[in-house]
Amino acid sequence: MRYLFFITLFFVAMGQVNAQDTTRQDTTAHVDYRKVKKTKYFRDTIHRERRKFDSTLFTNITIPSTSDFAEDLERIYQMLDRVPVITESFSRLSEIDSQLDQEDAALDILKDRLSQSDRTLNIRNLQMFNTLLDELARNVKGYTSHLNEYDTTLDKIRAEIAGLKKDTLILHVFRDTALKNTFRPQLQQLKDKWRQVDSLITLNGQEINTLKSQASAHIITIGELQYRVDAELRAVGSKAFGKERRYLWEPRGSSSNYSKDNLKKSLDGEQQLARYYFSNTKNKRLWLLLTGFIFFFWVWFNFRALRRIGELKAIEGFHFVYLNPYPIAGTLVFILSLAPLFDLHAPAIYIESIEFLLMVLLTILFRKRLPRNLFYAWGFFLFLFLLLPVIRILGLPLSLQRWANIVIDSVAVLFGFFFLFSRGRMPGKPRFISIAAGFYIFLNVLAVFCNLFGRVSLSQIFGATAIYSFAETVSMAVFVNLVVDSFLLQIQTSRVRKKYPESFDFAPVTRSISRVAIALASVIWLVVFATNLNIFDALNDLLVDVFTSPRQVGSIQFTLGGAVLFLGIIWLANFLQKFIAWFFGDLGDDAAFDDKGQRSRLVVTRLVLLIGGFLLAVAASGLPVDRITVILGALGVGIGLGLQSIVNNFVSGIILIFDRPLRIGDTVEVGDKKGRVKEIGIRSSTLLTEEGAEVIIPNGDVLSNHVVNWTLSNNHVRVALSFTIDTPANPDDIAPDAIREIVKADANVVDRRDPEILFNTLTSKTMEIKVFFWIKDISKSALTSGEIRTGIYRHLQKKGITVV
Numbered sequence: 113m114r115y116l117f118f119i120t121l122f123f124v125a126m127g128q129v130n131a132q133d134t135t136r137q138d139t140t141a142h143v144d145y146r147k148v149k150k151t152k153y154f155r156d157t158i159h160r161e162r163r164k165f166d167s168t169l170f171t172n173i174t175i176p177s178t179s180d181f182a183e184d185l186e187r188i189y190q191m192l193d194r195v196p197v198i199t200e201s202f203s204r205l206s207e208i209d210s211q212l213d214q215e216d217a218a219l220d221i222l223k224d225r226l227s228q229s230d231r232t233l234n235i236r237n238l239q240m241f242n243t244l245l246d247e248l249a250r251n252v253k254g255y256t257s258h259l260n261e262y263d264t265t266l267d268k269i270r271a272e273i274a275g276l277k278k279d280t281l282i283l284h285v286f287r288d289t290a291l292k293n294t295f296r297p298q299l300q301q302l303k304d305k306w307r308q309v310d311s312l313i314t315l316n317g318q319e320i321n322t323l324k325s326q327a328s329a330h331i332i333t334i335g336e337l338q339y340r341v342d343a344e345l346r347a348v349g350s351k352a353f354g355k356e357r358r359y360l361w362e363p364r365g366s367s368s369n370y371s372k373d374n375l376k377k378s379l380d381g382e383q384q385l386a387r388y389y390f391s392n393t394k395n396k397r398l399w400l401l402l403t404g405f406i407f408f409f410w411v412w413f414n415f416r417a418l419r420r421i422g423e424l425k426a427i428e429g430f431h432f433v434y435l436n437p438y439p440i441a442g443t444l445v446f447i448l449s450l451a452p453l454f455d456l457h458a459p460a461i462y463i464e465s466i467e468f469l470l471m472v473l474l475t476i477l478f479r480k481r482l483p484r485n486l487f488y489a490w491g492f493f494l495f496l497f498l499l500l501p502v503i504r505i506l507g508l509p510l511s512l513q514r515w516a517n518i519v520i521d522s523v524a525v526l527f528g529f530f531f532l533f534s535r536g537r538m539p540g541k542p543r544f545i546s547i548a549a550g551f552y553i554f555l556n557v558l559a560v561f562c563n564l565f566g567r568v569s570l571s572q573i574f575g576a577t578a579i580y581s582f583a584e585t586v587s588m589a590v591f592v593n594l595v596v597d598s599f600l601l602q603i604q605t606s607r608v609r610k611k612y613p614e615s616f617d618f619a620p621v622t623r624s625i626s627r628v629a630i631a632l633a634s635v636i637w638l639v640v641f642a643t644n645l646n647i648f649d650a651l652n653d654l655l656v657d658v659f660t661s662p663r664q665v666g667s668i669q670f671t672l673g674g675a676v677l678f679l680g681i682i683w684l685a686n687f688l689q690k691f692i693a694w695f696f697g698d699l700g701d702d703a704a705f706d707d708k709g710q711r712s713r714l715v716v717t718r719l720v721l722l723i724g725g726f727l728l729a730v731a732a733s734g735l736p737v738d739r740i741t742v743i744l745g746a747l748g749v750g751i752g753l754g755l756q757s758i759v760n761n762f763v764s765g766i767i768l769i770f771d772r773p774l775r776i777g778d779t780v781e782v783g784d785k786k787g788r789v790k791e792i793g794i795r796s797s798t799l800l801t802e803e804g805a806e807v808i809i810p811n812g813d814v815l816s817n818h819v820v821n822w823t824l825s826n827n828h829v830r831v832a833l834s835f836t837i838d839t840p841a842n843p844d845d846i847a848p849d850a851i852r853e854i855v856k857a858d859a860n861v862v863d864r865r866d867p868e869i870l871f872n873t874l875t876s877k878t879m880e881i882k883v884f885f886w887i888k889d890i891s892k893s894a895l896t897s898g899e900i901r902t903g904i905y906r907h908l909q910k911k912g913i914t915v916v
Contacts, residue, residue: 833901
């Protein structure tokens with residue numbers, strides 16, 4: 113029985129062992145099946161080896177999975193999906209294509225005009241052709257830059273697509289049939305995207321290459337035409353002082369055929385070229401219009417502010433001539449006056465059109481503002497002005513044009529002499545207009561003589577320059593008046609709104625603003641004058657070469673343009689920080705002394721302007737900052753080695769020049785020295801005493817001492833006169849009102865400040881009279897005091913009052 117139990121137990125144990133082995137074998141078979149299913153795609157690339165010990169815990173598996181293939185396909189699809197977005201960024205291709213077509217038409221007209229060699233091709237035509245070719249060259253350069261950028265972008269896309277050939281994963285997908293079946297939808301989308309991308313790259317590449325070829329052809333054509341135009345201009349320049357045509361009194365050798373069709377064709381071509389130029393440079397005129405809009409709004413807003421608070425009477429003392437609450441005509445004159453600065457390379461026809469519009473506007477402004485005789489003279493000048501374009505439009509033969517021009521120039525000379533020598537009959541004629549009239553006569557005389565002796569080109573240049581320079585002089589005078597009046601309006605409006613006194617000495621303000629406005633007007637006048645004289649391009653090329661050519665001092669390389677730009681920005685920042693207070697009505701007088709908030713804000717504004725101006729000047733000039741640092745370091749070493757005094761005087765001189773605590777002509781007290789400032793130098797300044805001695809003071813001592821400037825903001829000074837008299841029986845006999853009238857009667861006494869009279873009793877029999885008053889010019893204080901003292905003494909004598 114016991115043996116039977118052990119045998120039964122043995123079979124049960126063996127059954128359990130077999131069951132466990134079967135389970136292990138089934139599990140192993142299941143795991144191997146899943147592995148084979150997961151990795152069956154990679155049998156061609158993965159070589160399996162049998163090892164005695166194999167465990168997934170210690171094996172580095174580098175076999176790509178299905179997700180790896182999917183991620184690679186997604187990456188490629190995303191890359192191809194970026195191509196349409198990139199090609200859509202080539203937005204200027206159609207614009208460049210259209211512009212190049214227009215330039216084709218313009219170049220055809222230019223080639224046709226230059227090949228005709230007819231007599232309508234004068235120096236003004238050549239000047240316009242040269243300007244237009246320069247504009248075309250700048251445009252083509254811009255087109256080429258954009259096209260090269262687009263081409264570079266396409267090359268990068270092609271390089272990325274070419275890199276797909278080295279992608280082993282995507283190649284394996286296309287080689288393996290099972291993987292193709294697995295990713296069939298994704299591969300179909302990829303093929304569609306590939307066709308779209310290939311089409312986009314091909315079409316854009318062909319368009320870019322075509323436009324680049326067209327642009328290159330334009331560059332070659334423009335270069336050839338520029339060479340021909342330059343040759344024609346050089347020929348005109350060399351022949352201008354020689355005999356181009358017969359003397360005017362000589363008989364004509366042979367009659368030339370006069371064809372209206374040729375003239376009409378030439379005029380049409382010139383108009384087409386002008387329209388092309390204006391259509392391609394309209395952005396410059398948009399900025400000009402924006403400037404005019406700001407000016408109009410500025411003036412209109414100030415008038416509106418005064419009208420709303422009922423203080424329009426505050427500006428009556430300024431007697432504005434060209435400003436009104438709705439300054440439409442004044443704004444148009446302002447815009448047209450600035451037009452040459454916004455388009456320095458404009459053709460002559462543009463300058464002529466601007467001058468014509470200016471003349472019409474000035475005639476409207478002068479109609480009720482000029483004396484009758486002077487307005488009639490202006491109307492006759494306008495008639496002569498209009499004759500030049502009329503003769504040109506009529507297209508008369510050259511001989512008739514010469515006779516017409518000599519008649520116009522001769523009449524202009526007679527008119528100029530009549531204008532100069534009729535000053536008494538034409539009141540209100542400014543002095544500078546007489547100077548301009550003399551210059552107008554001189555140029556017209558040159559035009560007459562050149563025409564007589566066959567110098568036709570010079571005759572045309574001098575005649576046109578004479579009339580345009582005189583018209584520009586008049587328009588610049590109105591422009592300066594507009595600028596000055598606008599700033600005075602701004603100052604007065606700010607003072608009224610801040611409840612400052614309405615009356616102020618605006619003469620210094622007018623002088624300061626006038627200097628800046630006249631400087632700007634002079635630049636505009638010179639641009640117009642050089643353009644009409646046909647030397648602007650030559651001067652422009654010369655100045656560009658001078659200011660852009662690199663120069664080197666030691667290891668520092670710079671350009672004159674960068675240095676001038678640096679100094680110009682520094683000067684502008686200093687100018688703005690000085691006069692920014694005027695814009696807000698603060699003229700440095702006692703009116704704004706208690707407005708501490710205003711003064712604090714102005715101090716911060718000035719500091720910001722100075723620091724910002726310096727940083728902007730360094731950035732805009734292109735000067736290397738590291739070199740500046742080295743120079744400052746070397747200066748620091750020099751100062752430490754004993755140059756403190758020299759550097760102190762040098763820096764102090766710069767501060768005196770820019771900060772201007774004292775100016776040449778001021779009456780100052782520096783320490784125990786008093787006198788008028790004769791000179792302000794970099795190292796020292798010179799004072800001229802009343803005894804005639806010249807005192808030289810180092811600039812460092814000037815700044816380190818207390819400076820009393822009697823004439824910093826004005827030349828006014830307070831004077832006190834004292835009289836000791838016997839006490840009169842009737843105090844009314846002194847008549848203080850009569851003494852005030854004696855003081856006010858002097859021309860050097862400030863009218864806006866009433867004299868003050870004080871009486872002090874000294875003894876029972878004597879008393880003192882003190883008279884305080886302000887005089888306008890401190891340099892005449894002794895003379896004025898003597899005159900007033902004498903007048904008061906005589907007054908007291910007449911009243912029977914004894915002066916002790």
